[in-house]
Amino acid sequence: MHIGFLNPQGNFDPYDRYITEHPDFGGQLVYVKQLAIAIASLGYHVDILTRQVVDPEWPEFAEPFDAYPGVANVRIVRLPAGPKEFLRKELLWPYLVRDWVPNILKFYQDEGALPDIMTAHYSDGGLAGVLIEEKTGTPFTFTAHSLGAQKMDKMKVSPDNIAQLNEYYYFGRRLMVERLSMNRSAINITNTKLERFKQYSHQAYRDAVNVDDDTRFAVIPPGVDPALFSTNVCAYNEEAIYQLVTDRIARDITESRRDFPAILASSRLDPKKNLLGLVKAFAYSQTLQEQANLILITAGLENPLHEQAKDKQTEQTVLVPIREVIQNHNLWGKISAFCVPDHPALAATYRFLAKRRSVFALTSLFEPFGLAPLEAAAAGLPVVVTDNSGIRENLQEGGNEYGVLVNPDEPADIARGLERLIGNTEEWERLARDTQYWVLNNYTWESTAQGYLSAIAQILSSPKISRRAELLPIHPFFLNPQLDDDISLEELSRLYFGD
Numbered sequence: 001m002h003i004g005f006l007n008p009q010g011n012f013d014p015y016d017r018y019i020t021e022h023p024d025f026g027g028q029l030v031y032v033k034q035l036a037i038a039i040a041s042l043g044y045h046v047d048i049l050t051r052q053v054v055d056p057e058w059p060e061f062a063e064p065f066d067a068y069p070g071v072a073n074v075r076i077v078r079l080p081a082g083p084k085e086f087l088r089k090e091l092l093w094p095y096l097v098r099d100w101v102p103n104i105l106k107f108y109q110d111e112g113a114l115p116d117i118m119t120a121h122y123s124d125g126g127l128a129g130v131l132i133e134e135k136t137g138t139p140f141t142f143t144a145h146s147l148g149a150q151k152m153d154k155m156k157v158s159p160d161n162i163a164q165l166n167e168y169y170y171f172g173r174r175l176m177v178e179r180l181s182m183n184r185s186a187i188n189i190t191n192t193k194l195e196r197f198k199q200y201s202h203q204a205y206r207d208a209v210n211v212d213d214d215t216r217f218a219v220i221p222p223g224v225d226p227a228l229f230s231t232n233v234c235a236y237n238e239e240a241i242y243q244l245v246t247d248r249i250a251r252d253i254t255e256s257r258r259d260f261p262a263i264l265a266s267s268r269l270d271p272k273k274n275l276l277g278l279v280k281a282f283a284y285s286q287t288l289q290e291q292a293n294l295i296l297i298t299a300g301l302e303n304p305l306h307e308q309a310k311d312k313q314t315e316q317t318v319l320v321p322i323r324e325v326i327q328n329h330n331l332w333g334k335i336s337a338f339c340v341p342d343h344p345a346l347a348a349t350y351r352f353l354a355k356r357r358s359v360f361a362l363t364s365l366f367e368p369f370g371l372a373p374l375e376a377a378a379a380g381l382p383v384v385v386t387d388n389s390g391i392r393e394n395l396q397e398g399g400n401e402y403g404v405l406v407n408p409d410e411p412a413d414i415a416r417g418l419e420r421l422i423g424n425t426e427e428w429e430r431l432a433r434d435t436q437y438w439v440l441n442n443y444t445w446e447s448t449a450q451g452y453l454s455a456i457a458q459i460l461s462s463p464k465i466s467r468r469a470e471l472l473p474i475h476p477f478f479l480n481p482q483l484d485d486d487i488s489l490e491e492l493s494r495l496y497f498g499d
């Protein structure tokens with residue numbers, strides 16, 4: 001069997017140099033890479049279809065074909081879409097319609113056959129899935145990873161700010177495509193039940209899919225790579241990374257505090273990750289400040305507390321407010337922020353900081369799932385996690401507790417969660433040990449791959465007609481993108497706020 005993965009944004013670098021640096025590298029790309037490799041290792045042919053980027057800033061993404069070293073059966077296929085240079089994911093829509101999808105069809109026409117099925121990732125992959133199926137009948141699964149309506153909720157989109165936010169995020173296009181993708185996919189794949197029942201039943205997706213219909217959903221949890229994230233492995237540059245972290249701490253933290261445990265977060269600089277809430281929690285709690293430093297590992301910037309983000313929106317919505325809290329509460333010397341070069345380095349950083357009983361925090365305003373706390377726990381850190389996340393249902397599996405849940409909107413509650421672990425050796429050791437064991441034994445990419453393969457087998461053996469409710473029409477903008485036809489603010493408001 002031949003499976004295509006539709007994933008236009010970000011890119012796939014065989015050596016993972018950019019996972020912790022690239023602005024559009026996040027959980028989804030880790031997920032697609034690991035899943036593709038796991039499926040291929042079970043004997044299937046996989047193509048990861050992505051966008052060709054010819055850009056001196058990201059030179060590794062220019063070649064049309066690539067592969068992961070030592071991995072058979074996975075091709076990375078890069079096809080042009082619009083301008084040559086890297087574009088953030090929100091700007092890709094028209095180029096996917098005009099170039100990327102036609103280029104995919106041409107590529108397979110030249111090869112003689114299309115894949116048997118596509119797996120589409122995120123709304124942009126979903127659009128390609130919809131258009132390819134419309135033209136060729138090739139079915140697709142849809143994995144949203146993160147839905148626009150929840151992002152809008154947490155950004156507090158209102159009639160007053162919707163126009164301004166839509167200019168940057170293109171929420172109209174995103175919601176419209178998400179509705180189409182969940183409506184027309186053969187199966188929607190979610191990380192958790194909560195994602196299926198709660199996130200997909202947002203009113204913005206009404207009439208697109210019935211969340212109670214078991215034939216339309218498969219809940220398949222993601223995995224963690226134990227060759228990277230565990231306490232029993234060493235990164236190729238383990239000692240060098242320990243030195244890098246020591247140097248960054250020495251650069252930012254007052255001398256007498258440099259050996260303190262860390263409250264550690266690692267994420268993209270996106271407002272939804274709520275690093276601001278974490279900084280506020282640290283500012284709120286004298287207990288935390290007396291016993292720990294706050295360390296923020298953020299993609300792309302060497303010195304985020306002092307260096308401007310490349311993107312104005314990121315600077316204004318994430319970094320400026322964080323610096324204000326630090327300034328107003330006199331937290332300089334207690335906070336460090338930096339980036340690490342790659343995923344092995346991130347794992348090494350976790351191991352280094354676990355030795356001093358640090359705690360990992362993911363305080364996102366909302367998080368569809370959250371690979372980051374799974375990775376941190378696998379590398380030996382206990383985790384404090386937003387209760388507005390898909391992973392929360394897993395953290396409390398079978399009456400157990402594998403992490404401390406906190407309300408991301410309440411800095412005092414985040415502080416309470418952290419205080420349970422910082423300086424509390426017994427509790428720290430219990431949670432670090434139990435959570436690591438649980439993650440490494442339950443979250444494997446092989447079982448994610450098995451979940452996809454059984455969903456795919458079901459799709460390929462069932463008659464097409466039974467897979468769908470009423471089909472939603474494809475909006476004209478996604479057939480031939482003309483600005484005049486773009487999803488209007490009225491359409492977006494109707495979708496999001498209801499009639």
Ligand SMILES: O=c1ccn([C@@H]2O[C@H](COP(=O)(O)OP(=O)(O)O[C@H]3O[C@H](CO)[C@@H](O)[C@H](O)[C@H]3O)[C@@H](O)[C@H]2O)c(=O)[nH]1
Nearest residue numbers: 020026027028030145146266267298299368369370371372
């Ligand atoms: O500065 C950085 C940059 C990247 N990473 C890595 O990026 C990934 C982050 O993944 P995740 O925590 O899952 O967040 P997102 O990038 O936002 O991923 C989306 O897709 C994931 C897979 O479906 C879901 O788990 C998320 O909830 C969803 O928001 C992890 O592998 C991290 O190691 C960092 O930790 N720090």
Ligand SMILES: O=P(O)(O)OC[C@H]1O[C@](O)(CO)[C@@H](O)[C@@H]1O
Nearest residue numbers: 024025026027028029145146151
């Ligand atoms: O915050 P959003 O827009 O929902 O996007 C989440 C997505 O962003 C990325 O982290 C980076 O583009 C993807 O890996 C992930 O699926």
